[in-house]
Amino acid sequence: xxxxxxxxxxxxxxxxxxxxxxxxxxxxxxxxxxxxxxxxxxxxxxxxxxxxxxxxxxxxxxxxxxxxxxxxxxxxxxxxxxxxxxxxxxxxxxxxxxxxxxxxxxxxxxxxxxxxxxxxxxxxxxxxxxxxxxxxxxxxxxxxxxxxxxxxxxxxxxxxxxxxxxxxxxxxxxxxxxxxxxxxxxxxxxxxxxxxxxxxxxxxxxxxxxxxxxxxxxxxxxxxxxxxxxxxxxxxxxxxxxxxxxxxxxxxxxxxxxxxxxxxxxxxxxxxxxxxxxxxxxx
Amino acid sequence: xxxxxxxxxxxxxxxxxxxxxxxxxxxxxxxxxxxxxxxxxxxxxxxxxxxxxxxxxxxxxxxxxxxxxxxxxxxxxxxxxxxxxxxxxxxxxxxxxxxxxxxxxxxxxxxxxxxxxxxxxxxxxxxxxxxxxxxxxxxxxxxxxxxxxxxxxxxxxxxxxxxxxxxxxxxxxxxxxxxxxxxxxxxxxxxxxxxxxxxxxxxxxxxxxxxxxxxxxxxxxxxxxxxxxxxxxxxxxxxxxxxxxxxxxxxxxxxxxxxxxxxxxxxxxxxxxxxxxxxxxxxxxxxxxxxxxxxxxxxxxxxxxxxxxxxxxxxxxxxxxxxxxxxxx
Numbered sequence: 148x149x150x151x152x153x154x155x156x157x158x159x160x161x162x163x164x165x166x167x168x169x170x171x172x173x174x175x176x177x178x179x180x181x182x183x184x185x186x187x188x189x190x191x192x193x194x195x196x197x198x199x200x201x202x203x204x205x206x207x208x209x210x211x212x213x214x215x216x217x218x219x220x221x222x223x224x225x226x227x228x229x230x231x232x233x234x235x236x237x238x239x240x241x242x243x244x245x246x247x248x249x250x251x252x253x254x255x256x257x258x259x260x261x262x263x264x265x266x267x268x269x270x271x272x273x274x275x276x277x278x279x280x281x282x283x284x285x286x287x288x289x290x291x292x293x294x295x296x297x298x299x300x301x302x303x304x305x306x307x308x309x310x311x312x313x314x315x316x317x318x319x320x321x322x323x324x325x326x327x328x329x330x331x332x333x334x335x336x337x338x339x340x341x342x343x344x345x346x347x348x349x350x351x352x353x354x355x356x357x358x359x360x361x362x363x364x365x366x367x368x369x370x371x372x373x374x375x376x377x378x379x380x381x382x383x384x385x386x387x388x389x390x391x392x393x394x395x396x397x398x399x400x401x402x403x404x405x406x407x408x409x410x411x412x413x414x415x416x417x418x419x420x421x422x423x424x425x426x427x428x429x430x
Numbered sequence: 431x432x433x434x435x436x437x438x439x440x441x442x443x444x445x446x447x448x449x450x451x452x453x454x455x456x457x458x459x460x461x462x463x464x465x466x467x468x469x470x471x472x473x474x475x476x477x478x479x480x481x482x483x484x485x486x487x488x489x490x491x492x493x494x495x496x497x498x499x500x501x502x503x504x505x506x507x508x509x510x511x512x513x514x515x516x517x518x519x520x521x522x523x524x525x526x527x528x529x530x531x532x533x534x535x536x537x538x539x540x541x542x543x544x545x546x547x548x549x550x551x552x553x554x555x556x557x558x559x560x561x562x563x564x565x566x567x568x569x570x571x572x573x574x575x576x577x578x579x580x581x582x583x584x585x586x587x588x589x590x591x592x593x594x595x596x597x598x599x600x601x602x603x604x605x606x607x608x609x610x611x612x613x614x615x616x617x618x619x620x621x622x623x624x625x626x627x628x629x630x631x632x633x634x635x636x637x638x639x640x641x642x643x644x645x646x647x648x649x650x651x652x653x654x655x656x657x658x659x660x661x662x663x664x665x666x667x668x669x670x671x672x673x674x675x676x677x678x679x680x681x682x683x684x685x686x687x688x689x690x691x692x693x694x695x696x697x698x699x700x701x702x703x704x705x706x707x708x709x710x711x712x713x714x715x716x717x718x719x720x721x722x723x724x725x726x727x728x729x730x731x732x733x734x735x736x737x738x739x740x741x742x743x744x745x746x747x748x749x750x751x752x753x754x755x756x757x758x759x
Contacts, residue, residue: 255542255545263511270539272508277512278513280509280513281518306504309497311500311505394529
């Protein structure tokens with residue numbers, strides 16, 4: 148039984164609490180993008196993906212996901228833990244020494260749920276394409292998903308990957324772009340204006356759709372269900388997910404200031420008060 | 431089109447016979463062809479250099495397992511890393527420069543740090559690429575690759591050994607850098623011989639000096655050993671095809687007899703085989719060491735033999751280095 152919308156929304160708030168507490172505890176990490184993608188990852192792991200119980204690296208006969216913008220590891224770790232990949236209590240070790248929860252995700256420490264290291268930007272699309280090609284060779288009809296920052300698209304490797312995916316009809320793959328319009332140094336339009344990302348993907352031969360309400364669970368599920376229906380038709384699928392960086396914490400929203408900054412004690416208390424959830428189960 | 435080192439005059443020696451000059455890249459192609467037949471998980475990727483890498487046969491025999499990625503090496507490495515998820519064993523093929531320096535961070539994060547079973551196969555390494563010049567003659571690739579934790583680094587010496595190594599690395603789980611070259615060079619190791627990763631091959635026993643060589647310099651070391659013998663010097667020659675993990679035991683065992691060593695490689699003196707050997711000596715048994723390597727410079731255009739003479743990477747250079755090492759004992 149898939150969780151209903153209310154349960155998903157409740158889990159979203161719990162994940163936000165995890166993110167805030169994780170980055171606060173080590174006074175480092177990236178809350179802004181994590182909070183912006185919380186609804187997406189909750190929907191992906193709790194509703195959209197066809198996953199097998201447990202974890203194995205090969206991910207045969209199940210949908211698999213790659214996080215390319217690895218700096219939003221707090222949301223990834225929280226969603227993985229709360230989807231049963233490893234104990235929720237382990238979230239307390241985030242960015243500590245001897246932890247499996249490294250600052251950026253890695254396979255190196257054997258954390259279940261992670262299939263590829265990421266953090267150095269721009270590499271995830273190529274990797275996801277490779278995994279999608281292997282699924283085709285293995286006659287595995289499951290899908291490959293990936294998530295990328297919009298600022299991350301400034302890395303050239305993405306465009307090599309985009310060219311390849313359409314030229315070779317990698318149509319068992321859905322790449323989602325976190326379109327929050329912000330990166331470390333400021334608005335993406337000011338740092339390096341990329342013009343229309345939709346037009347660029349379309350020009351590269353992709354089937355592109357927008358999810359305008361990228362922080363709304365129901366809108367995400369509807370949009371991603373549409374995206375899934377477009378797979379298998381000869382084109383890779385791109386979802387432009389319109390999100391708000393820092394979503395759910397009023398003082399973090401509408402700014403790039405919280406891209407890579409942790410809240411202090413007072414700010415944490417304020418943020419947690421804004422994110423009360425029924426049956427709260429903080430680690 | 432240069433096809434041979436013209437300075438390699440000697441083709442038959444007491445112990446080793448050159449069965450005919452062949453390029454090491456063709457050994458890679460032959461090995462890949464054989465792998466294609468016997469291991470259905472082997473896939474091959476190429477960045478617009480199928481002919482240069484001799485991947486034509488694999489492509490023809492297994493079109494569904496061959497992936498032409500175009501001139502986009504970073505994407506090729508990423509795709510290869512992703513293809514391992516689900517059990518494929520990807521072999522990537524391009525020139526050594528574009529296999530390493532151009533894609534260092536892709537290899538570092540997506541392959542080495544992620545412990546992916548990717549075989550990075552690199553042709554046209556070193557000066558013997560010839561006329562294309564320094565843009566393509568990478569002399570730093572061994573250093574770049576050996577610094578990556580978990581990466582196995584192999585530099586084969588002839589056609590037969592390259593073929594055997596190509597087949598062997600498919601059975602080894604983990605990232606591998608396999609380095610070979612463009613020119614036709616003597617083919618003298620056993621046909622269909624076994625290749626043991628990390629195990630040095632003793633080619634010639636001797637007592638006065640140890641010559642440790644890799645890649646195209648191995649044959650040169652054998653020629654040098656005979657020249658030294660004519661001068662009354664007994665040289666032990668070891669083929670170090672695997673630079674990482676290095677067969678420290680073989681080196682130390684030989685050194686216990688000879689008390690001095692020469693390293694020979696088609697690579698920058700910084701970061702190559704020579705420095706790996708120096709580390710072994712420093713930690714275990716300090717001894718005089720002389721380096722036959724490129725002295726921290728870029729290459730240039732020229733024929734392979736002109737370049738190997740100018741940059742002192744031939745048998746004469748090895749003889750001189752051996753004499754210097756013996757004097758320092």
